[in-house]
Amino acid sequence: MKKLEKxxxxxxxxxxxxxxxxxxxxxxxxxxxxxxxRCVAYLQSGGASYTEASAEILALxxxxxxxxxxxxxxxxxxxxxxxxxxxxNLAIDGNYHLDPSGAYIGMFNTNNISxxxxxxxxxxxxxxxxxEDGSLEIFDPQDGSYTIIPSEEANYVSRxxx
Amino acid sequence: xxxxxNLILRNLNKSAASFNLLKLQPSLLIASLFLLLVLGSQPVFxxxxxxxxxxxxYETKRVMPGVTIIENLPGNGTVSDVDGNFKLKIKxxxxxxxxxxxxxxxxxxxxxxxxxxxxxxGELKLVKNHLLNNSGAGIVYKLSESDKEKDxxxxxxxxxxxxxxxxxxxxxxxxDRNKIIFxxxxxxxx
Numbered sequence: 001m002k003k004l005e006k007x008x009x010x011x012x013x014x015x016x017x018x019x020x021x022x023x024x025x026x027x028x029x030x031x032x033x034x035x036x037x038r039c040v041a042y043l044q045s046g047g048a049s050y051t052e053a054s055a056e057i058l059a060l061x062x063x064x065x066x067x068x069x070x071x072x073x074x075x076x077x078x079x080x081x082x083x084x085x086x087x088x089n090l091a092i093d094g095n096y097h098l099d100p101s102g103a104y105i106g107m108f109n110t111n112n113i114s115x116x117x118x119x120x121x122x123x124x125x126x127x128x129x130x131x132e133d134g135s136l137e138i139f140d141p142q143d144g145s146y147t148i149i150p151s152e153e154a155n156y157v158s159r160x161x162x
Numbered sequence: 163x164x165x166x167x168n169l170i171l172r173n174l175n176k177s178a179a180s181f182n183l184l185k186l187q188p189s190l191l192i193a194s195l196f197l198l199l200v201l202g203s204q205p206v207f208x209x210x211x212x213x214x215x216x217x218x219x220y221e222t223k224r225v226m227p228g229v230t231i232i233e234n235l236p237g238n239g240t241v242s243d244v245d246g247n248f249k250l251k252i253k254x255x256x257x258x259x260x261x262x263x264x265x266x267x268x269x270x271x272x273x274x275x276x277x278x279x280x281x282x283x284g285e286l287k288l289v290k291n292h293l294l295n296n297s298g299a300g301i302v303y304k305l306s307e308s309d310k311e312k313d314x315x316x317x318x319x320x321x322x323x324x325x326x327x328x329x330x331x332x333x334x335x336x337x338d339r340n341k342i343i344f345x346x347x348x349x350x351x352x
Contacts, residue, residue: 033300077300080265084228087264091228096241098230107264109303124299155339158294159262162230 034059034076035124036083036160038141039105042126043162050141062086077122080160087161103128104162106138112156115147124160209276210256215283217246217261219290220324226288229263260341263288265295268341271333275346278329289320289342 037055134151225246
């Protein structure tokens with residue numbers, strides 16, 4: 001029997017091939033821009049679970065056998081028509097319930113929100129509440145951060161779901 | 163009414179001065195009691211207890227399940243069912259109502275009067291937002307010139323043709339960014 005050797009991280013790095021983010025997004029489970037599914041996981045679990053794994057389960061249940069094509073096209077991003085279909089399907093099945101706290105999934109172009117890097121990418125977050133001055137208190141399940149979007153930028157945040 | 167109140171007050175002053183209520187004319191005493199009864203039992207305004215309606219697509223006329231209907235954001239709300247119908251029990255003092263569905267302009271009603279206990283909004287048409295329709299979460303925005311042109315056409319069409327009739331009020335829309343607003347204070351009574 002061959003004796004197994006314990007390698008240091010440096011030795012392991014020289015033995016293995018690494019793949020880049022873009023390539024990882026083309027593989028099932030290689031999630032990155034899964035902001036929408038993380039938000040769905042957050043609200044459906046009452047804020048208990050919003051990990052990459054819980055987001056992946058939701059995405060796979062929606063895209064099913066087309067998942068490979070979907071990941072190739074958009075990484076883990078999701079188009080507006082797909083969000084619309086997802087919400088419609090939940091409503092038809094009687095499984096679409098609003099969060100009792102009033103929290104919902106908001107979506108915006110990062111070019112319009114000063115607290116985010118302007119990448120031109122659309123991003124989904126949890127809008128936890130609207131303050132009296134019109135500013136939005138948001139939670140980002142991708143990095144676990146809390147931010148306030150000022151009232152002058154709040155109009156750029158669309159209600160995507162819930 | 164003002165004269166009647168003055169008359170009552172004068173008589174009450176008289177009776178207070180003489181400490182003898184029996185000096186009041188019997189007819190005036192009855193009128194006074196009637197007035198107190200009427201004013202005391204009338205609520206200042208009636209409150210909306212529920213709303214109903216059906217949501218369809220402005221262009222295709224198809225019913226729309228999964229549309230969120232929220233009373234005074236971000237409060238009480240519901241979701242339209244498989245046939246596009248919704249019923250919402252109002253918990254607060256509803257003055258605003260907002261309908262949302264991704265890829266469509268939000269529909270917002272403001273300054274809703276408290277004249278009816280239950281309001282049937284009838285068929286509400288959601289208008290596709292060509293700019294938002296081609297976006298998504300986690301992907302780069304792609305706005306084409308044809309999307310912008312389609313959006314301009316839609317806005318013009320909606321402002322010219324979209325009318326909603328609720329409880330005898332005819333409402334005309336205006337745009338505020340990604341929302342179509344119907345303001346009850348600017349309605350024409352039918």
